[in-house]
Each structure stands twice: as structure tokens, then as C-alpha cells.
Amino acid sequence: MTRRSAVPLRPGCRSGGHCFTTAVLNYLGYSWIDRGENLDQGLKMIEKAVELRPEDGYIVDSLGWAHYRMGDYAGAVEQLEKAIELVPQDPTINDHLGDAYWQSGRMTEARYQWRRALQFGPQENEIKPIEEKLESGLKPPQPSSPRGG
Numbered sequence: 001m002t003r004r005s006a007v008p009l010r011p012g013c014r015s016g017g018h019c020f021t022t023a024v025l026n027y028l029g030y031s032w033i034d035r036g037e038n039l040d041q042g043l044k045m046i047e048k049a050v051e052l053r054p055e056d057g058y059i060v061d062s063l064g065w066a067h068y069r070m071g072d073y074a075g076a077v078e079q080l081e082k083a084i085e086l087v088p089q090d091p092t093i094n095d096h097l098g099d100a101y102w103q104s105g106r107m108t109e110a111r112y113q114w115r116r117a118l119q120f121g122p123q124e125n126e127i128k129p130i131e132e133k134l135e136s137g138l139k140p141p142q143p144s145s146p147r148g149g
Contacts, residue, residue, distance in 0.1 A: 029062065033065070060080075061093045073103040092122070
């Protein structure tokens with residue numbers, strides 16, 4: 001049984017089959033996209049999680065980050081700005097929005113978001129990469145390519 005057939009997308013089902021909570025949809029979809037695997041299905045899973053919990057800033061962040069990883073920077077900015085409205089003091093969401101702004105050519109706004117990310121207490125291992133972005137910006141990324149997706 002392949003991973004694709006083992007994980008059908010049927011959230012909210014009440015009888016039989018595989019049912020997923022929004023947390024599982026978000027986690028699995030985000031994990032796949034972050035690794036460059038099953039991109040289309042991962043995006044659908046995160047979109048479904050957002051549909052089920054549109055006021056959850058962390059899930060909206062996942063959708064924005066999915067767009068970013070897939071090279072859709074305008075879509076990333078749109079979703080990450082929504083996520084910031086929902087969870088304004090999260091360092092990771094501010095960092096993600098900074099990255100999306102940078103790739104959209106909005107360098108001043110990117111640096112502002114990265115400074116905010118540092119103010120809100122990121123994990124110890126996230127501080128140096130954010131400081132490096134503040135100093136040097138980002139290189140143009142290679143969008144994720146579908147592998148098994």
C-alpha cells in the first residue's frame with residue numbers, strides 16, 4: 001500500500017474510513033510540503049484544515065508557508081498576513097511573513113517582520129538564521145518540486 005493510498009482525504013467523516021482532525025490534516029500536509037513531497041495533496045489537506053478552522057492562525061500560517069514553499073509568494077503573503085492578524089506575536093509566523101515579503105520584493109517590510117520575530121522570543125536555534133536574514137536578506141529559493149505528489 002503506498003503512502004498516497006494509505007492517507008485518503010476524508011476529514012470530518014462520521015462512519016467508517018479514515019477520518020482526520022484538523023491538527024492531523026495540518027501537520028501531515030505541512031510536513032509533506034516542507035519536505036517537497038506530495039505537494040498537491042499536502043496543499044489540499046492544509047486548505048481543508050483552514051476551511052474547518054479559519055480562525056486558527058497557526059493553521060493559516062501553514063497554508064501561507066505551503067504557498068511560499070511552492071513558489072507562490074503573492075499567495076503566501078495573503079495567507080501569512082491573515083495569520084499575523086490572528087496571532088500577531090508569534091515569532092515563527094512573523095519570520096515566515098518576512099520571508100514572503102522578501103521574495104515579493106518588499107525588503108523593508110521583510111526586515112520589519114524579522115525584527116518583530118526576534119522581539120517575540122524565537123527558539124534559540126531560530127535566532128541566528130533570523131539575524132542573518134536581517135543582515136543579508138534571502139537568496140532566491142528553488143520552489144519545491146513534486147516528488148510523488
